[in-house]
Amino acid sequence: MRVIAGKYRGTALFSPKDRAVRPTTDRVKESMFNLISSDIDGAEVLDLFAGSGALGIEALSRGASGAVFADMAGESLKICVANLDKVGEKSECLRGDCADIVLKLGNRGKKFDLIFMDPPYKKGIAARAVAAVAETGILNKGGKIIIERAREDTPTEMPDGYRIVDSRAYGASVVEIAAECTACAVTGTFDPFTLGHEYLVERAAELFDVVHVVFLINPDKQPSMPLEKRMKLAKIALRKFPFEVRIDAYEGLAIDYCRQNKIKYIVRGLRNAADFEYESEMAKWNYDNGGVVTLFAVAKDADISSTEVRKRLSEQADVADLVDEDIAKLL
Template sequence: MRVISGEFRGRRLDAVSGDQTRPTADKVKESMFNMLGPYFDGGQVLDLYAGTGALGIEAVSRGMAHATAVDRQYAAIKTIRNNIDKLGAKDRFTVMKAPVEKALASLKGQQFDLIMADPPYAKQAVLTQLASFLALDLLTGNGRVMLETGLDVDYPEEIPGYIKLRHQTYGVAQVLILKKAVAHE
């Protein structure tokens, strides 16, 4: 597992020991970021179910100003911190050890340009979480959400508060990219 592009390109990242996490394959990660737009000009990213921290690290490497990585497992938090230490850019990352729902509630009042979620395939509640992002006002006006889920998640044709930008399938995973819908007044 490595950083694909940008400032930290080619840096190797540690995996979380054990079988509690499922890292995103490098090819899928590259495709995900190419769908979003390969590079960013600043902004805040929220990486939920962060595991190794690879998605947040990739976003910062490609130009995001700051990433907040959230995971509830001690082994994942330790791995995320080790991976961030390798980059020499600790000030560009915040690491939170908490269940996602608790972390989201504590982040109320902050806004993110990009929220990424790669939940455990067996415990996916992404539609509920999408509603929470809006209810807690966590997305900026042009905020985007990138979800990686199992194929068993059946997304409705329309998701309230969002515009679908891309939907792609990769083996046993699917990636959905959404943009916050702008309310017309």
């Protein structure tokens, strides 16, 4: 096991002899650090299930300004200290339960930009550790939690306000990148996706880190276009924007989608007084039955609607002023 890159590149590290301790493979480690390459320089790092300390030392080698190492096992920490001595780093090493360590660090006012979690597989420990991080607020704004889990394990459960923003599989392992971020849902049938819908998503992105555009499937409603085509058109319209958009389809209620995805806000558009009356009733129902808050955005152009697009298409009229220019060409 060696340091892959940076000032300690090529340094051989001591490894635990206990087979129960599973060091991150070089391939997974290299892939993991590629995902966070722009976040390392000057970062404060917590290697929470440190083992040999390979992840924290790799971060220090690549330019992190400091690191704290923690592990339950005394023997593992001894190896971690030996590896730190080998590269000439003097870092704090703590022994104890992951949640207790996070609590202690939080009480001391410690903050971190990167938190590595490589706990024993198949034990659900990472979820408890992330919950402790959320409770104590030790992750700096814009910081990331890097989790390694077994491929057959379910995704790490996130507390409110935290989300898995990236997930990559490498052989038997999965690397998850989690972060504190807000999310909302923009729901509808989008038959088809219009410039009005684009504007609504843009307004939502001003308030939230992630916008879920959700195509709700109602068996009693027959859209004019197949679901696959409608979703494709939305992807075409939204690909030009720099913010994060997730396009989903869901058969069921909007509040159920929000509950499953831990989303507390829906953003809806208003074109006129009739819209407001209907949407207000729906907003009350969504809150009373699902605890989901509805935020309203006034339409930029009240004349833009999916209904108007369908009407013009039936008349073989131009729709270029109603939809994205690439969509207009396809329609």
